[in-house]
Every structure is written in C-alpha cells, then in structure tokens.
Amino acid sequence: MAEEVIQSQKPSKPLVWNDPTYRALFFQVLVLGGVVSLGYVLISNTLTNLERQGIASGFGFLKGTAGFSILMTLIDYSEEDSYFWAFIVSLLNTLLVAGIGIFFATILGFFIGVCRLSSNWMLSKIAAVYIETLRNIPLLLQIFFWYFGVLRGLPSPGNSINVFDTYFLNIRGLYSPSPIFEDGFSLILWALITGFVATFFISRWARKRQQETGQQFPTFLSSISLVIGLPLIASVVAGFPLSWEYPVLRGFNFTGGFVVIPELVALSLALSLYTASFIAEIVRAGILAISRGQTEASYALGLQAWPTLRLVVIPQALRVIIPPLTNQYLNLTKNSSLAAAIAYPDLVLVFAGTILMQTGQAVEIIAITMGVYLAISLMISAFMNWYNKKMALVES
Amino acid sequence: MSGKLPYKSIEYFFMSLNGKSIDLLRWMKSNLFSSSLNTLLTIISLWIIYVSVPPFIQWALLDANWVGSSRDDCSREGACWVYIGFWFKQIMYGRYPETEVWRVNVSYILLVGALIPLFISGFKHKGLLTLFLLFVYPIISYFLFIGDSFGLPLVETSLWGGLFLTLVISLVGIVASLPIGIMLALGRRSSMPIVSAISIGFIEIWRGVPLITVLFMSSVMFPLFLPEGMNFDKLIRALVGVMLFSAAYIAEVVRGGLQAVPKGQIEAAEALGMSYWNTMGLIVMPQALKMVIPGIVNSFIALFKDTTLVLTIGLFDLLGTIQIIGTNADWLGFHIEGYVFTAFIFWTFCFGMSRYSMHLEKKLHTGH
Numbered sequence: 040m041a042e043e044v045i046q047s048q049k050p051s052k053p054l055v056w057n058d059p060t061y062r063a064l065f066f067q068v069l070v071l072g073g074v075v076s077l078g079y080v081l082i083s084n085t086l087t088n089l090e091r092q093g094i095a096s097g098f099g100f101l102k103g104t105a106g107f108s109i110l111m112t113l114i115d116y117s118e119e120d121s122y123f124w125a126f127i128v129s130l131l132n133t134l135l136v137a138g139i140g141i142f143f144a145t146i147l148g149f150f151i152g153v154c155r156l157s158s159n160w161m162l163s164k165i166a167a168v169y170i171e172t173l174r175n176i177p178l179l180l181q182i183f184f185w186y187f188g189v190l191r192g193l194p195s196p197g198n199s200i201n202v203f204d205t206y207f208l209n210i211r212g213l214y215s216p217s218p219i220f221e222d223g224f225s226l227i228l229w230a231l232i233t234g235f236v237a238t239f240f241i242s243r244w245a246r247k248r249q250q251e252t253g254q255q256f257p258t259f260l261s262s263i264s265l266v267i268g269l270p271l272i273a274s275v276v277a278g279f280p281l282s283w284e285y286p287v288l289r290g291f292n293f294t295g296g297f298v299v300i301p302e303l304v305a306l307s308l309a310l311s312l313y314t315a316s317f318i319a320e321i322v323r324a325g326i327l328a329i330s331r332g333q334t335e336a337s338y339a340l341g342l343q344a345w346p347t348l349r350l351v352v353i354p355q356a357l358r359v360i361i362p363p364l365t366n367q368y369l370n371l372t373k374n375s376s377l378a379a380a381i382a383y384p385d386l387v388l389v390f391a392g393t394i395l396m397q398t399g400q401a402v403e404i405i406a407i408t409m410g411v412y413l414a415i416s417l418m419i420s421a422f423m424n425w426y427n428k429k430m431a432l433v434e435s
Numbered sequence: 436m437s438g439k440l441p442y443k444s445i446e447y448f449f450m451s452l453n454g455k456s457i458d459l460l461r462w463m464k465s466n467l468f469s470s471s472l473n474t475l476l477t478i479i480s481l482w483i484i485y486v487s488v489p490p491f492i493q494w495a496l497l498d499a500n501w502v503g504s505s506r507d508d509c510s511r512e513g514a515c516w517v518y519i520g521f522w523f524k525q526i527m528y529g530r531y532p533e534t535e536v537w538r539v540n541v542s543y544i545l546l547v548g549a550l551i552p553l554f555i556s557g558f559k560h561k562g563l564l565t566l567f568l569l570f571v572y573p574i575i576s577y578f579l580f581i582g583d584s585f586g587l588p589l590v591e592t593s594l595w596g597g598l599f600l601t602l603v604i605s606l607v608g609i610v611a612s613l614p615i616g617i618m619l620a621l622g623r624r625s626s627m628p629i630v631s632a633i634s635i636g637f638i639e640i641w642r643g644v645p646l647i648t649v650l651f652m653s654s655v656m657f658p659l660f661l662p663e664g665m666n667f668d669k670l671i672r673a674l675v676g677v678m679l680f681s682a683a684y685i686a687e688v689v690r691g692g693l694q695a696v697p698k699g700q701i702e703a704a705e706a707l708g709m710s711y712w713n714t715m716g717l718i719v720m721p722q723a724l725k726m727v728i729p730g731i732v733n734s735f736i737a738l739f740k741d742t743t744l745v746l747t748i749g750l751f752d753l754l755g756t757i758q759i760i761g762t763n764a765d766w767l768g769f770h771i772e773g774y775v776f777t778a779f780i781f782w783t784f785c786f787g788m789s790r791y792s793m794h795l796e797k798k799l800h801t802g803h
Contacts, residue, residue, distance in 0.1 A: 070633065071629050071633075081660045084660055084661060085656075085659045088659045088661075157476065161467060161481070161484075162476045162477070165480050171786060175789065176740075176778045177740040177741070177743040177754065178740070179746075180777055180781065184771075184774045187761070374645065376648065377744070401659060402659065405648065405655065408648050409643075413643040413644055416642070
C-alpha cells in the first residue's frame with residue numbers, strides 16, 4: 040500500500056518561484072543588476088564630477104613631464120622625464136625595499152624560529168620575547184621609531200660614525216665605497232655565470248649517478264670551487280679590473296661612494312624586524328609539525344643529525360612553511376607602502392602622492408597603484424599554488 | 436597547624452627549600468648546561484640580556500623623570516615621562532573639548548561594564564548582552580560622541596583624536612565588517628556562479644592591495660563617486676575604507692569556519708526541509724562562527740595595528756597625535772619617549788587580545 044501511495048504521489052513539478060533553478064537564476068540576475076547599477080551610478084557620478092573639475096580622463100597624462108626630483112633613483116632619472124618614467128623609478132624603489140626586506144626577514148626569521156625551538160631554555164625565552172614584542176607593535180610605529188627616534192639622532196656628516204675609514208654613518212645616510220668597473224669586468228661576470236651553470240649540471244649528473252650506481256660525488260666541494268674559483272681565475276687573467284671609490288668628507292658633506300638614504304635604512308630595518316617575528320612563528324610551527332617519529336626513524340636507519348635534518352625534517356617542514364611564508368612575503372611587499380609616511384620615494388609616495396597632486400588624475404592613478412600591488416599579489420599566489428601542487432603529498 | 440611548634444615549620448621550610456634548590460640545579464643542568472654548545476648559548480643569552488635589559492630599566496625607570504610640568508624638569512639622563520604626562524589628555528582624546536571628555540569616558544565605562552559579564556562563565560544572558568554591544572551600544576556611543584542632540588553640544592569629528600580615535604576606527608571597522616564579511620563568505624561558497632565570482636573578485640581585490648592605497652582611495656576617490664553637493668567627512672571616508680578592507684579579511688576567516696562545518700550538518704538540515712537561510716542562520720553559522728572567534732580576534736588585532744595608517748590621510752589617531760606633539764617647539768627631542776609609550780599601549784592591547792584568542796582556541800578546541 041505504501042508503494043501505491045508513493046507511486047500515486049509523484050513529485051509534482053514545483054511552481055516557478057519555488058523551483059531552486061529559477062530562484063538561483065533570479066537571485067543572480069538581481070545581484071548582478073545591483074552591482075552593475077551601483078557601478079553605473081558611481082561611474083556616471085565620477086564622470087560628471089571630473090567634467091565639472093575640468094580633468095580629462097584617460098592615461099594620456101603619463102606622457103607629461105614630471106618636473107620634480109626623486110630622492111633616490113636606481114635608474115637614470117631627471118626632472119625632464121615623463122610621469123611614466125617617474126612611475127617606473129618609484130616602482131623599482133618599492134621592489135628594492137621589498138626585496139631587501141624579504142631577504143633579511145627570511146634569514147632573521149629562520150634564525151629566531153630555530154632559537155625559539157632550542158633546548159636551551161634561556162635562548163628560547165629570548166626568542167619568544169622578541170617575537171611577542173615585535174609583532175604586537177604596529178609596523179608604522181616601528182618605522183617611525185627607527186627613522187625619527189634613532190636615525191634622526193645620528194651625528195652630522197662632520198662627526199660621522201667611522202667604520203675603518205670605509206663606511207660612514209651619519210644623519211644623511213650610510214656612505215659606503217662604490218665599485219668602479221673597469222674594462223674586462225664582464226669576463227668575471229661570465230666566469231661566475233659559467234660556474235653556476237656548471238654546478239647545476241654537475242649536481243644533476245651526480246644525483247643521477249648516485250641513484251644508478253650508489254657512488255657519491257663531492258658535489259658541494261666541486262660547486263664551491265667552481266663558483267668561487269672560476270671568477271677568481273678570470274679576475275687574475277683580466278688583471279683585477281675592479282676598484283673602489285671611497286666616500287670622502289668635503290666641506291659639510293661626503294662626496295663619492297655609494298649612499299644608502301636613512302629612509303631606506305629605517306624602512307628595511309623595520310620591515311625585516313617586524314616580518315621576521317611572524318616568519319619565526321611560521322618556521323617554529325613548521326618544524327613542530329613534523330612528527331618526532333620521522334626523526335627517530337631516520338636515526339634508526341643510521342642517518343646522522345645533519346642528514347636527518349637536511350633529508351627528512353626540512354623537506355617535510357618546508358611543505359608546511361612555504362604557503363604561510365609566501366603570505367608573509369606578500370604582506371611585507373604591501374607593507375612597504377608605509378614608506379610614504381617617512382617620505383621614502385616608493386610607488387605610493389611618488390605616484391599616488393606627488394603625481395596625483397600634480398595631475399589630479401585620482402581615478403587612474405589609484406587604479407594603477409592598486410593594480411600594481413594586485414599584480415604582485417596574484418603573481419605570488421600563483422607561485423604558491425604551483426608550489427603547493429608540486430610539493431603536495433602524492434599518495435598512491 | 437596551630438598545635439605545631441614554630442621550629443617544626445622552619446624545618447619544613449628549609450626542607451622544602453632544599454628540595455627546590457636541588458630541583459633547580461637539576462633543571463638548570465638539563466635546560467641550560469646540558470652540553471658545551473648549550474652552555475655557550477646560555478652565556479650568549481646572558482650577554483644579550485645584560486646589554487639590553489639593565490640599560491633599558493636604567494633609562495625607563497631609574498633615571499627617568501616622573502614629575503614636573505615643563506621640559507626643564509627633565510634631566511635628559513633617562514626617560515622624560517613628564518612629556519607624556521603633559522600631553523596625556525591629547526594622547527588619550529586628541530582635541531576633544533576638555534569639558535566634554537566625560538562623554539567618551541561614559542562610553543568606555545559602558546563598554547567595559549558590558550564586556551565583563553561576557554567573560555564570566557556562569558552569566559546567563561550573554562546572547563542578549565552581545566546583541567546590545569553589537570546594535571544598541573554603537574548607537575548610544577554615536578550620540579554621545581557627536582552630540583548635537585539630547586542637550587549635548589556638537590563635537591566635530593575633526594576634533595577626535597588620540598587613543599579614542601584609534602579605538603573608534605578599529606571597533607567600528609571590525610563590527611561593521613562582520614556582516615559584510617559573513618555575506619561575502621557565504622557568497623564565495625555559493626553554488627551560484629555569478630554570486631561567487633563577484634564575492635571572490637571583491638575579496639581578492641581588497642586582500643591584494645595595501646591598506647594605505649585603500650585609504651588614499653577613500654580620501655581622494657570617494658568624493659568623486661558621490662553626486663554633486665554631497666560629501667562625507669574625513670572620518671566616515673576612512674571608516675568606509677577600513678570597513679571594506681577588513682570585510683575581505685573577515686570573509687576569509689569566516690570561510691575557514693564554514694568549511695570546517697561537516698557536510699552532514701547541511702544535509703541533515705536540508706533533509707528536514709529547512710530553507711537556505713534557515714540552514715545557514717540556525718545550523719551552519721552558529722557552529723562556524725564559534726570556531727572562527729579566535730580568527731576574528733586575530734583580524735581585530737591586525738586591524739587595530741593597521742589603524743595607525745590613518746595618519747597618512749590626516750586623521751590624528753594615537754600615533755598621529757604622538758607625531759604632532761613631537762613637532763611642538765617647546766618639547767622637541769622626545770620622540771623616543773613618545774614611541775615607547777605608544778608601543779607600550781599598543782603592545783598591551785594586542786598582547787592581551789592575542790593571549791585571549793589563544794585561550795579561546797584551546798577552549799573551543801572540542802574536536803569533532
């Protein structure tokens with residue numbers, strides 16, 4: 040009887056407004072319509088406002104002459120160059136500080152993370168204090184501390200802090216010798232490149248041979264001698280085509296040499312110290328995530344402490360560490376925009392600051408600035424996805 | 436106890452001390468001097484402590500000047516806390532009129548008074564209190580802060596500043612971004628392609644750009660978006676930027692919680708014939724939100740630190756006020772004191788909250 044009931048009550052076709060497919064469609068059309076109309080209102084308002092203020096829209100303004108100087112440039116730049124060139128210069132400055140920050144934050148972060156895991160109680164506590172202090176203080180405050188608090192307190196050029204008559208630290212920045220490349224320097228560069236390429240192929244060949252025959256090859260020693268030895272030989276051959284220009288105090292300021300402006304010092308210092316505290320926690324979590332059994336099994340197989348770390352623990356820990364680590368790199372790159380607060384000429388200060396003030400092209404400039412950061416983010420997250428896929432455990 | 440002779444208790448004391456000291460030695464041997472490397476590390480650590488801690492204590496406490504009213508009261512050998520004392524009102528409330536500061540304090544007391552019962556485990560009306568904090572309290576505070584009604588004089592937002600402004604921006608940012616974040620998280624996990632595409636786009640755009648550009652956008656571009664003649668003040672514009680930015684992060688936190696709710700829960704709710712909103716509101720969200728409270732607290736910590744960026748668009752929060760008073764001609768050269776004090780305030784808030792979030796994580800970690 041029950042079957043009859045079920046058969047007689049075939050699920051009737053729902054009414055249109057109760058049908059999930061139609062509902063979903065209706066809802067989506069509603070949302071899309073809402074977003075599109077909001078966008079329309081915003082764009083039309085913006086266009087009327089721009090027209091009222093007499094600002095032409097479009098990216099033509101990038102060709103205009105910049106007319107302002109930039110405190111620090113990695114490539115040739117003068118006031119007669121275009122806004123576009125100023126944009127490139129400031130973008131390079133952003134990438135420079137991000138690169139420096141990532142480099143030092145990684146080294147320091149790994150070091151402190153390992154210290155935090157040390158069996159030495161005192162060392163581990165010092166690392167913990169470092170981590171808990173630095174990551175709970177706003178980055179901008181730390182930048183201000185280094186810039187206004189510490190670097191502004193440095194002596195004037197006349198009373199510079201002198202390190203071996205080579206490096207001079209004063210309120211205007213850090214002066215160091217700059218290399219002068221003479222003829223034949225390219226030979227050394229080529230030797231270095233050859234060294235790296237040879238190392239790459241040798242290590243590949245050595246690994247293959249070890250897998251096939253079990254014979255080991257002193258890869259490390261041979262690559263070290265290649266990378267250092269070849270350029271050395273090349274420089275002897277070319278007659279040491281490199282000299283240094285030392286900074287010299289002339290009058291009230293130093294001339295010659297290479298100067299690192301205090302803004303860059305403060306910014307890189309704060310960025311690396313701050314991010315290192317986050318990286319340290321990531322490293323700690325990554326190493327702790329590897330179960331003790333892995334180490335014990337490795338010892339049981341006769342591997343010693345260093346091979347265990349290198350072949351068993353680190354490859355597995357990296358799988359846990361890399362994704363949050365790239366996230367921190369991303370954060371650091373975005374945080375480098377705080378440069379604007381201490382007038383380091385980065386993308387935000389020069390492009391979204393000076394150029395925006397001069398041209399009034401708010402929409403285009405903010406869109407380009409955001410687009411640049413967004414592109415960097417997307418590239419880093421694309422790399423992360425690729426890496427995750429590569430490193431993910433393949434369980435058959 | 437009372438019948439025992441005094442020498443007996445002294446003997447006990449020495450015995451316990453003895454045991455402790457042996458324990459201490461054993462502990463030191465295993466944790467500090469277990470090997471030659473370990474001993475070396477201990478010595479290096481002791482040296483680090485020696486070069487950093489005593490000079491700081493000397494500067495911040497022993498040599499410091501605590502009382503006075505001008506810079507002449509500071510010897511400059513140690514920290515000059517007179518500086519902080521002199522500007523304390525500014526640091527706390529910005530340029531909020533002195534006669535009206537009580538309004539801010541009333542709001543603080545109300546907040547703390549409403550928060551305390553939430554931490555008492557036996558308290559019964561937590562839900563009601565949370566609703567009060569989320570919906571009624573902001574309205575009360577709004578009228579208290581702005582005034583211009585109920586007989587209170589108007590206080591322009593341009594006068595707001597100091598720690599007060601920092602708290603306003605971070606609290607409004609987090610509370611207002613919660614509902615948006617939840618909707619975005621639901622949208623991202625929705626099976627409707629257009630809804631999920633819009634949500635993903637929104638989340639990824641805001642997460643991919645630095646807050647400073649968002650603030651620039653809200654201060655420079657926002658006025659262009661509005662029809663002619665309509666304008667919001669600077670604070671509202673900054674708040675909108677902070678809110679959108681934080682909503683994207685909250686959305687990702689909430690999404691983590693949604694993913695952690697077992698699929699069986701949704702299927703069971705659907706089997707009972709519940710609609711989408713009933714399923715989400717009554718079954719999934721209560722479980723998901725409970726799990727993500729630590730994540731939300733962490734987002735709040737991040738936002739709290741990030742509010743310092745508003746000084747780049749001309750709002751004077753805690754750090755902005757410190758920067759301003761640092762340029763006062765009568766008080767030049769006390770940057771370090773200002774920064775150390777600000778760092779202390781931020782650190783206390785952030786460290787406290789991060790410990791609380793850790794505690795919650797442990798408490799909520801009931802396991803499925």
